Every structure is written in C-alpha cells, then in structure tokens.
Amino acid sequence: MFAASCVPYGTRREVTDSDRRKFAEVFKKCDENNKGYLNTEDLKVAVMMLFGYKPSKREVESMMSAAQQNTTGMSLDGFLKSMSTKKAAHLWHDESRQIFTAFDMQYRGFLTLDDFKTAFRLILPHFSERMIIEAFREVDLDSDGHVSYKDFELAMSYGNSEA
Known part of the structure; x- marks a missing residue:
C-alpha cells in the first residue's frame, strides 16, 4: 500500500x-x-x-x-x-536508498512514525493521519516502532512489483 x-x-x-x-x-x-x-x-x-x-x-x-x-x-x-x-535493479536500489535517507531527517538509520508523518505531510498533504499510521504499521514489520532500511526496502519492492 x-x-x-x-x-x-x-x-x-x-x-x-x-x-x-x-x-x-x-x-x-x-x-x-x-x-x-x-x-x-x-x-x-x-x-x-x-x-x-x-x-x-x-x-x-x-x-x-x-x-x-x-x-x-x-x-x-x-x-x-x-x-x-x-x-x-541497481538504479531502483539507489533510488530507494535516497528516498529512505530523505525520510530519515534525524540521520538515525531508521524511521519513526513522526518521520512518516512529516514525509507524508510534505508529499501527500491530504493523506489522513489514520492512513499514515496504517502505512507505518504495514512497513514496521517487527512492530518495534522503527522502520529500518531493510523494512523500507522490502515495502518499496512490494510496491514496485505491483506498479
């Protein structure tokens, strides 16, 4: 999603x-x-x-x-x-890494729900907070409140295969 x-x-x-x-x-x-x-x-x-x-x-x-x-x-x-x-595949991986890095505004190596909210507000300002939270939960595979690059890349590849 x-x-x-x-x-x-x-x-x-x-x-x-x-x-x-x-x-x-x-x-x-x-x-x-x-x-x-x-x-x-x-x-x-x-x-x-x-x-x-x-x-x-x-x-x-x-x-x-x-x-x-x-x-x-x-x-x-x-x-x-x-x-x-x-x-x-290499170009797609580089693009995914750039997007993750742009979302990781605190340079922590992972994304939080607040990072998601900030990114979505910039990219899709009319996206509801409920949908942002659902997207975050979907990408946060281990439910630890952090989205690692590996989690992010997996979500990106899932979306790429549907595109």
Missing part, C-alpha cells in the same frame, strides 16, 4: 540505449577468442567491469540459467537482457 501509493516510479530506472551499447562493448571485450558467448569466468569479469564487484558463484549460475544460455555459455542477447535487469 505505502510504496505503491506515494513513490514516484519514473523513467530514471530505465536502461538506456547508451547502457546497452556499453553492455555490448563489455561483452566483446570479455568474449575471449570471439567465440560468440561468455563462459562463467568471462561473465564474472564482465560484471566486475560494469558494476565494480565480483559476483558470487551462485549469482553467476543464476544469471546463466536465467539468460537461457546455450550449452557453452551466455549469448550476447542473453547478456544484454541480464545486464539490463541488473542495471535496473
């Missing part, structure tokens, strides 16, 4: 043609011997080049299976789809 009702989902999370060209360029660089596909080691290097971290074995296996690669490796088309999904 909360995330779907107040978070603007814009085009900022879209992967651009420029991103896709960069993905294709990295694919070419990592495709040793121009074989037309990336094996798991090639894919690890490509993710490092694009996202700045070495993916786990499990993450690589997941990407390979999700891309429905051929028996020898991941094709360019599969790579483009996989990296586009990964890039959109």
Whole structure:
C-alpha cells in the first residue's frame, strides 16, 4: 500500500540505449577468442567491469540459467537482457536508498512514525493521519516502532512489483 501509493516510479530506472551499447562493448571485450558467448569466468569479469564487484558463484549460475544460455555459455542477447535487469535493479536500489535517507531527517538509520508523518505531510498533504499510521504499521514489520532500511526496502519492492 505505502510504496505503491506515494513513490514516484519514473523513467530514471530505465536502461538506456547508451547502457546497452556499453553492455555490448563489455561483452566483446570479455568474449575471449570471439567465440560468440561468455563462459562463467568471462561473465564474472564482465560484471566486475560494469558494476565494480565480483559476483558470487551462485549469482553467476543464476544469471546463466536465467539468460537461457546455450550449452557453452551466455549469448550476447542473453547478456544484454541480464545486464539490463541488473542495471535496473541497481538504479531502483539507489533510488530507494535516497528516498529512505530523505525520510530519515534525524540521520538515525531508521524511521519513526513522526518521520512518516512529516514525509507524508510534505508529499501527500491530504493523506489522513489514520492512513499514515496504517502505512507505518504495514512497513514496521517487527512492530518495534522503527522502520529500518531493510523494512523500507522490502515495502518499496512490494510496491514496485505491483506498479
């Protein structure tokens, strides 16, 4: 309810043609011997080049299976789809972190009901206090009166899947 009702989902999370060209360029660089596909080691290097971290074995296996690669490796088309999904997820995570930080006006690392009330009054001034309290309770998963970033991110991802 909360995330779907107040978070603007814009085009900022879209992967651009420029991103896709960069993905294709990295694919070419990592495709040793121009074989037309990336094996798991090639894919690890490509993710490092694009996202700045070495993916786990499990993450690589997941990407390979999700891309429905051929028996020898991941094709360019599969790579483009996989990296586009990964890039959109990174952009969404960054956006969620920025929203949480904006709501956390006291820099405590968690949100209180008062933080929610303040944010809602700024964003949705006509939203009733009862609805704000309900939204807070929905996001405060452990009912401790604090919404951690993890709770917030989970609520945002729930709203994102409904959008």
